[in-house]
Amino acid sequence: MSNRTLPRLLQSPAVFLLLIWMLVPLSMTLYFSFIRYVLNSLRKPEWTTPALSNWRGFGNYEFVLKSKDFLFAIQNSLLIVCSILFLTVILGVLIAVLINKSFPGQGIVRVLLISPFFVMPAVNAVLWINMILDPVLGLQGIAVGGINDMVDGLRAAPGIGWFFSLWPELTPISFRATQTSAYAVIIMVTWQWTPFAVLIFMTSLQSEDQQQKEAAILDGASTWSQFRFLTLPHLGRPIAIVVMIQAIFHLSLYAEIEIVSRGNGNKNLPYLIGEFANNNIGAASATGIFAVILANIVAIFLLRMVGKTLME
Amino acid sequence: MGRIVLEHVTKSFGNTQVIPPLDLTIEDGEFAVFVGPSGCGKSTLLRLIAGLEDTTSGKVVIDDQDMTEISPSKRGLAMVFQSYALYPHMTVRKNIAFPMRMAGMSEEEQNKRIETAAASLNLTDYLDRKPGQLSGGQRQRVAIGRAIVRDPSAFLFDEPLSNLDAALRVGMRLEITEMHERMQTTMIYVTHDQVEAMTMANKIVVLQAGVIEQVGSPLELYHKPRNKFVAGFIGSPKMNLIEGAEAKKHNAETIGIRPEHVVVSNTDGLWKGTVGVAEHLGSDTFVHVHGIEGCDPMTVRAAGDATFKHGEDIYLTPDETQIHKFDAAGLRIE
Ligand SMILES: Nc1ncnc2c1ncn2[C@@H]1O[C@H](COP(=O)(O)OP(=O)(O)O)[C@@H](O)[C@H]1O
Ligand SMILES: [Mg+2]
Numbered sequence: 107m108s109n110r111t112l113p114r115l116l117q118s119p120a121v122f123l124l125l126i127w128m129l130v131p132l133s134m135t136l137y138f139s140f141i142r143y144v145l146n147s148l149r150k151p152e153w154t155t156p157a158l159s160n161w162r163g164f165g166n167y168e169f170v171l172k173s174k175d176f177l178f179a180i181q182n183s184l185l186i187v188c189s190i191l192f193l194t195v196i197l198g199v200l201i202a203v204l205i206n207k208s209f210p211g212q213g214i215v216r217v218l219l220i221s222p223f224f225v226m227p228a229v230n231a232v233l234w235i236n237m238i239l240d241p242v243l244g245l246q247g248i249a250v251g252g253i254n255d256m257v258d259g260l261r262a263a264p265g266i267g268w269f270f271s272l273w274p275e276l277t278p279i280s281f282r283a284t285q286t287s288a289y290a291v292i293i294m295v296t297w298q299w300t301p302f303a304v305l306i307f308m309t310s311l312q313s314e315d316q317q318q319k320e321a322a323i324l325d326g327a328s329t330w331s332q333f334r335f336l337t338l339p340h341l342g343r344p345i346a347i348v349v350m351i352q353a354i355f356h357l358s359l360y361a362e363i364e365i366v367s368r369g370n371g372n373k374n375l376p377y378l379i380g381e382f383a384n385n386n387i388g389a390a391s392a393t394g395i396f397a398v399i400l401a402n403i404v405a406i407f408l409l410r411m412v413g414k415t416l417m418e
Numbered sequence: 419m420g421r422i423v424l425e426h427v428t429k430s431f432g433n434t435q436v437i438p439p440l441d442l443t444i445e446d447g448e449f450a451v452f453v454g455p456s457g458c459g460k461s462t463l464l465r466l467i468a469g470l471e472d473t474t475s476g477k478v479v480i481d482d483q484d485m486t487e488i489s490p491s492k493r494g495l496a497m498v499f500q501s502y503a504l505y506p507h508m509t510v511r512k513n514i515a516f517p518m519r520m521a522g523m524s525e526e527e528q529n530k531r532i533e534t535a536a537a538s539l540n541l542t543d544y545l546d547r548k549p550g551q552l553s554g555g556q557r558q559r560v561a562i563g564r565a566i567v568r569d570p571s572a573f574l575f576d577e578p579l580s581n582l583d584a585a586l587r588v589g590m591r592l593e594i595t596e597m598h599e600r601m602q603t604t605m606i607y608v609t610h611d612q613v614e615a616m617t618m619a620n621k622i623v624v625l626q627a628g629v630i631e632q633v634g635s636p637l638e639l640y641h642k643p644r645n646k647f648v649a650g651f652i653g654s655p656k657m658n659l660i661e662g663a664e665a666k667k668h669n670a671e672t673i674g675i676r677p678e679h680v681v682v683s684n685t686d687g688l689w690k691g692t693v694g695v696a697e698h699l700g701s702d703t704f705v706h707v708h709g710i711e712g713c714d715p716m717t718v719r720a721a722g723d724a725t726f727k728h729g730e731d732i733y734l735t736p737d738e739t740q741i742h743k744f745d746a747a748g749l750r751i752e
Contacts, residue, residue: 320470321503325517325564326491335516339507
């Protein structure tokens with residue numbers, strides 16, 4: 107018995123468990139994606155039990171590819187993920203740099219800034235869509251109404267009235283039904299996840315070497331140059347980490363999309379899977395495989411990027 | 419040019435005054451060393467000159483121009499930090515180029531200066547490396563290079579050698595002194611190490627708790643320390659300070675005698691003691707002698723090949739002309 111056998115033997119249950127953990131769901135998804143499998147069918151009751159005799163080959167894939175929502179869902183997945191990443195990183199860096207200076211009430215401000223992260227996604231979505239973004243009852247509706255009323259009042263004013271009569275009547279945006287519901291999702295998730303970025307960037311900023319800053323000041327670097335040449339490179343690694351973690355999370359957004367518009371005008375791949383899974387498990391599994399492929403492409407892309415900053 | 423004058427400068431952090439009112443002039447081309455124990459305000463003083471700290475009151479004048487309210491980058495000073503403070507994401511070349519790039523200097527001129535600086539600091543082979551891939555001594559050289567290319571009116575060093583090992587420290591000490599000889603630019607050098615102060619300075623400023631104890635050339639400080647603190651701080655090993663009856667004989671509260679100004683004998687002398695530890699350096703032997711009234715142990719220098727046994731009797735005779743006398747307030751009596 108070589109001295110490696112025992113450790114291997116002791117590791118094997120864990121490795122075995124992990125393999126099962128990964129492989130079983132993946133193989134079942136693969137299997138279902140190649141057969142006809144529905145939850146309810148009066149016409150073809152034999153399709154309601156998964157069996158090899160219901161083999162459909164690439165039929166499910168073809169069906170998904172041809173369904174009108176598929177390309178749209180992929181596009182939308184990418185739109186939502188990329189926009190959120192872009193916004194959270196920019197806002198996160200700005201806010202982190204801002205609150206890294208010491209000021210009175212710093213502790214409270216920091217706690218308040220972090221708090222959105224502790225709101226449940228579904229609650230977050232309900233709050234935003236009903237209380238803030240609603241075109242009639244939400245803050246948006248009230249604000250737009252208020253501005254319109256004010257402009258209306260000013261139109262009657264002598265002297266300056268003509269100027270305000272040039273102004274158009276503002277109409278509030280409805281975020282529920284059309285493509286704009288994607289923007290609503292982007293707004294609310296950005297609000298929720300910016301604190302995460304701030305938290306990570308802030309810890310990183312606190313480890314920034316102050317003497318480097320002082321050296322840069324003596325070297326004649328302006329505040330902007332210090333930010334551009336010292337702080338930003340210093341934040342490279344945390345930015346990569348924030349991007350990677352968020353990409354993984356936001357590819358599988360679901361609750362917000364469901365609550366904002368029930369998928370009207372705004373679907374991503376997980377939502378499409380959910381819709382198919384109402385009845386057509388075969389198609390849902392095929393979409394799932396597409397989602398795995400998309401996630402892998404994004405992951406490879408990200409790993410390249412992150413790897414480059416981490417290797418420095 | 420680089421004449422730096424501090425007029426009545428004070429500095430407080432909150433309610434604690436770190437620098438009480440202080441006046442100091444550093445002439446153009448001088449190598450001034452601020453020396454004093456840790457926490458005495460050397461760095462603070464240097465940072466006040468650099469502009470990294472605001473003075474609480476008083477004026478910082480550089481080349482007859484009041485710089486108290488002028489931003490650090492406009493004072494024409496370059497600083498080298500103990501932690502090197504290199505920019506970790508940039509190559510050595512970019513690090514050295516940074517101040518010139520910020521000043522908007524032409525690429526051509528930048529490269530010319532980088533090449534010159536790199537050649538004089540032995541950095542030519544490392545220009546494309548990042549600071550993380552350099553040794554401590556090389557990093558410190560890059561920091562110096564970054565200071566040189568700015569062509570400043572004065573260099574400020576804050577304990578630049580403290581992070582280096584002993585051998586490298588001696589080498590870099592020489593290099594910086596030579597650099598000063600060559601460039602004849604004003605340099606202010608902060609250290610807690612009196613050996614660095616003695617070997618490098620034209621002018622030593624001894625500080626204690628933010629107060630200047632004495633200003634003078636190394637030998638002035640060695641031969642005529644103004645008070646007990648300077649006497650004990652300058653010179654290695656430290657001066658022996660003797661109190662009590664022996665001091666009274668000289669009409670002083672305390673007398674001081676340096677280890678190298680005591681004659682050691684096995685047979686007779688003014689004072690009798692017993693040998694404690696003997697440190698053999700090869701060239702000299704430093705003997706710690708116990709049992710001498712008013713000063714225990716007393717350190718004396720003996721010849722390098724002298725041998726002493728622990729606990730044996732030893733006789734010491736001080737060189738009367740080299741005895742320093744201090745009064746009750748610790749000030750020197752001539
Ligand atoms: N930013 C600061 N805030 C409060 N106290 C400080 C600050 N910087 C330095 N000090 C205090 O000023 C004194 C002198 O510090 P420093 O100039 O760094 O000493 P040195 O360089 O001689 O070791 C120390 O007692 C230190 O605690
Ligand atoms: Mg210091």
